[in-house]
Structure formats: structure tokens, C-alpha cells
Amino acid sequence: MIPQPRTLFAALTGHPLRFLGSAWPWRALAHLVCGGVPGVAVWVAVGGLVAARGRLGTVAVVVCAVAVVGFVAALAAPLERWRLRLVEPDATPVRRALGYGALSVLGAGWIDLGVVCVSLGVPGALLTTPFQPSGPLWAVVGGPVAGALLLPVAAYPVAGWAGARGAVARAVLAPDSAELVEVRRSRARLVDAYEAERRRIERDLHDGAQQRLVALTVRLGLAGLDLPPGSRAADEVAQAHLLAKEALAELRELIRGVHPQVLTERGLGAAVRDVAGRSPVPVDVSLELPLRPPAAVETAAYFAVCEALTNVARHSAAERCRVDGRLAGGVLWVEVSDDGRGGADPVGGSGLTGTADRIAAVDGRMLLSSPVGGPTRLRMEIPCGS
Template sequence: MRPTTAWQAMVQSPLSFLTSSWPWRSLGYLAGGVVAGAVVTALLAVGLAAGLVFAVAVVGVAILAGVVLGSTEVAALERARLRLVDLDPVPDPHRRPETPGAKAWITSRLKEQVTWRELTFTLISAAALWWLDLLVLLFSFGLPAVLIASIDGETWLWTVFSACVLLASPYTVTSWAGARAALTRTFLAPRDQELGEELREVRASQARLLDSFDAERVRIERDLHDGAQQRLVSLGMTLGMLRLDTPPDSPQSGLLAEAEAQLAIAQQELRALIRGLNPPVLADHGLVAAIEDYAGRFPVPVTVDLVLPARLARKLETTMYYLINEAMTNIAKHSGATSATVHGRYHSDLLILEITDDGHGGVDAEAGTGVTGLADRVTALDGRMRVSSPVGGPTLLHVEVPCRFA
């Protein structure tokens, strides 16, 4: 496994580590820490001193606020520098202000907990971290250089000691660089609650999208039923009246018969479309009856073994219906299966669903196929989905969705 941190590189292969770029990256990380730390310490000292001197005036408060906000830039620099010894990027935990403008940005930053955590890290870095960086570098390189320059031939033990320190310097430097990086990541990486808030927003957005899709589907079904279907019925009546006035043996009679046949096909397809958009059996009898009805009309033989203790909530029921519908459509289009099974049970507040087919398999859940749409539906319900589809089949789609009955 390719190492992603300096620590991993040193532990996995201590000898080849010496010929890799990791010791040099660690050296650059600590040297940059010394330079950045010295500059930040100087600016921080000036800012704090000026803020305290002018604390009685408004300008002092503004200076202290600037120190706090400046810590966010220090944190951004440290996140960027961290890539030298830790290849896993640290995302910016700050949220985008709700409104544009400097005032909104300042207000948003001062209210965020992460800003004060970054200020704490900046103070720790100024008070200790860059000094430790400097001490490690001085011990690893400065001390041996001074000893070698000052010793004479009679103090050969110091020469050996200096050589040992220099030989160990890659490990010394990398060890502290790894520890410093771990501390930096602890302070500056997004916390669980910050990520959790973003995830809650994403899930809420997905739920709103599902609701809007359901509402739009109902609207389309109503428009088709009250609009296009009624016009087709009216057209059928008009053709029927024309047939009454047309001689049976005339050329127009044949054309009317063909038009009526095409109209009957269009009406049949429109009814199937309307039934698929908002199936009455789902609204009247629930998910089990709706799936059994759909399976009865499916081109591939489907065994339905779906047992639920009661009706599901409307939103969950509708979403699960279209999830099963889409999964079965994928089977008919892509799998080459001769049979399929829909198995579902309720257990420990989970609706567990398994859809299997005996097709040729080879479904790649990461390739952006129809499985992606199924995963999006499951994620919006706070559920999880797994796909097992070896080449040659069979294919198993396993879905678990939180579900509670009153």
C-alpha cells in the first residue's frame, strides 16, 4: 500500500524511506514552520499589543477582531503546508456566508466555533510549535555542525556522536513532522458535528427533491388524465360519428378503421403511462399489492415475497415502489435474466429488501449505471444499498431503509 503520510512511509519501509522524498518533505515542512511561525508570532505580538493598548477605543476592538480573523488565514496556510507530510487533504470547515459582502463574512466567521479553534491553534503554534520545529532542526543539524567544527583529534567520541545524530536526522525530523501534522489535523480538520451539519443539509435537500419529484409526478398524471386522455376519448367519439356517415365499402372506411386502431393503441399506452406515474393500486392497497400488480405485467417472470406488518408512510411507500420499479426495469433492459425475485421483510426498525435475478451479472455500481439512481433514492431515505453482481451472475441488490410503524 502506498503511504500517504510521512509516518506511514517511515514505518512501512524504514530503509527505502531514506531514499524516498519523505525525509526532504519533512525537512521542508519543519523549515517552513519555522519561517511561518516567526512571521506569525511577530504579527500576533504586534496585533495583541496594539489591541490591548487601544482597548478603550473602538479601534482596539477592531484590531483584536482582525487578530481573530487573521488566524483563519494562518489555518489555511497550515492546511496547505500539511500536504507536504500528509497527502490526505484537509477540507476547509468554514461555511459560506448566507449573504455576500464583507460584513456578512466577518459576522459568519466570528460566530463559527472553528474560527476560535483556529485562533487557539495559532496561539499554540506561536508559543510552542515553531520553537519545537527550530529545536529539532538545531539538534539534528546545528549541533553536529557545531561539534564537528569545534572538536580536535583527541575528542573522537564527539565525532562519532555527531555522525550518529546526522545519520538519524531523517528519522528525527520525520518523527516530529508526523507528530506536528497529526496535531495540526486534529485542530484544523472539520469536526464530526460540522460535517454532520453539512450532511443534514444535504439529506434535507435530497428529501425536498424527492418531495418535489413526487408532487411533479402527481401533477403530470393529473394533467394527462384530465387533458390528453380526455382529448383522445373525444377524438374516438368523433371518429365513431364519422364512421356512421361513411359507407362501409368506401376507401375512407379503411382509413377510419386504421385511425381507430392507432387511437386504441395510444389510449392503451397512455393509460399504462398514467398508471405507472401514480398507480391507483399503490394509493388504494399499498406497496405489496402494487408490486404484485406490476410483477404480473412484467415481461420477466418475477416472484414477489414481500411481507409487511402494515402500510408504510406515504413518502416511503412511494419511494420504495419506484425504487423496485426502476430495479426491475434495469433487469428487463440489461440483465438478460429469465427470472427475478423481490423479497422484503421488516425487522428491527428496518425495511430490508432484496432483488435478485439470474442474468449475466457484471453490474458496476461505480460506473454511473442505473444503479446510481437507486443509490440516490436510498441515500435520501437515510438507508444503505449494496450490490453483488459477479460476471456470469446472479445479481443481488440489497437495500436497508429505516422504517417504523405506528
């Protein structure tokens, strides 16, 4: 099955018969004709004002002309957004089109009409030769044939100019192109894949290596009970038992760092309170989360808080820290503040750049206030949808 072109330019590069048999030539024609309508209306109104200059006065005519241009440009703004979708269906205009509408009213719309008249005028004149009262016989017979042959050709300059105008309009009104949207979507897919892999590693460590270490620790403990106290073998088994317990503790910390089980089971609030309870700096936690955010948002916020608390413990010389957060209006915001010496700098290698990248990966943003002498406030805002 041949894929359908998504833009006018893509249709132009396809097979001529397929292009001429599609709706694209008509969409291009409608795009250009609609662009000229506001311009014609403005110049007709301005011409009427100029004709009435003797009664109104020059100043009044100028003021009224400016008002007419502004009014029609305001009406042309939604028309420009609608016209853009005729040639760029995937475009989503995000900027106001008032200035672009004024440009179209004052000049660009007339160029659109000029291209239409020139492109269709020649084949149109040839098609009407039989209705001309005085004309040679060859023109009466051959004119319609030539006009019919040139009419499909005229679709190409019309479509080409419409495509160029659409590209300019898209650059002005919809700078977030489909390619950039797709980049953001791929980044979101990459984040989801990364988090899924992180969870898989955590599950494998928890259900595999950790369980084997637990079994090894139990067996070493039982073996030590069967050996004579004070013997060389008992001492070696005791040392091995101690090393196995230390390895088990380190593995549990590693699992918690990869993806804490409490975050998966009980959510962001419990996970933040858990990491706050293990911080060397006393941390007050106040989180208002009536609903659980999406998993990717929870993970990004949790590890950002972990990084922030690590920075507080290592660099701030703070006596106390506080974590506040709330989920409202489809936005999760979390703020970590401390009473330390301040002066935090993202360029200084304190992990703030990585935290900002982690938040940006879920379309969030990070705000930092850290004057020298303190206090330091690190705020994260992450959209969570409706």
C-alpha cells in the same frame, strides 16, 4: 426583532453591550472552568501517588497513575459532551468522547484554567487593592475603578478561547454539523416537492389528456358506424380510430411510469405485483408489509424495483427473478434477485447509479452482489421511522 445568536462565536460578533448583558460570557466561563476540574483531580491524585512511591513502588505508582487517568477520562467523556452544548447549543455529539476527555484531562483543561486565571487575574487583583495592607493611595482609589473597567474586557478572551475549544470539540464529537443536517433536510424537501410535482402531472394526464382521448376514441367509433362499409371515409375513420386507441394505450403507460395509480391507491405491494406481472421474465413476489411506508419511501422503492426488473429483462439473460421485501423495526428492505449471468456494474450505465441515488435521497442505501456467472442480488434498505 433582533435574532438571538445560536453560538458563542455568533454572540461575540454582535454588539458588545448585548453580548456582555447576555448569558454567553457566563456560559463561556463555565465551559472553561469545567474543563479544568478533571485535570486538577488527576494531577492531585497523581501527586499523591508520587508522594507515596516509597511505600508503593515505582511500578505500582505508574500502574495506578494510568488507571486514574483512564478512570477520570471516562468520567470526563459525558462532561465534554455537556460542555460542548454550553457554547454550541445546536451541536449533537455522536461520537465517543473518551479520547477527547483524556486529552482534556492531561493538558487542554489546564490551558482552559490558565486562560481564565490570566483573563480574570489582572482585573481581580486591581479590585482587591483596597484590601492590601501596604499600597499607595492612588492604587487604593484607582485600582477598583480600573479593575471594574477591565472586567468586561476580560470576558472577550475567555469567550474567544471557549469558542475555539467548542469548535474543536464540535469537529471531533459532532462532525454532523447543523449545516449538513440542513442540507439533508433540503434534500428531503426537494424529494417531496419532486414527488408532489410528479403526482400533479399524473393527475393532469389522467383527468385531462386521457379523458379527451377516450372521448375521441368513442366519437371515432360512433362515426365509423354511420359511414358506408368499405368507403374511403370509413377506412380513414377506422385508421384514425386505431391510432387514437394506440395513443391512449401509450398515454396509459406514460401515466403508469410517471406515478402509477395502483401505488397511490393500494400501496407498494400491489404496485410491485402489478409491474412484476408485466415483466417478460417470470417474477415471484413475496412482500410482508403490515403497514404502508411513507409515500416518499414507497415511491423510491417502487421505482428502484422497476429499474431492477428492467435491468433483469435487458441484461441478465435470467430465466426467473424474485422480489422479496419486509417492513420491520422501522426499516423497509427490498431485495431483487435473479438467476442470470451476473456481472452487473454500476459504472456500466445499467441504471444502478440512478437507483442508488434515488434510494440515498430518502436516507437509504443499496447493496449489490453480482459475481460473473450469477446470481445477482440487489438489496435496498430504507429507514421509515418508528
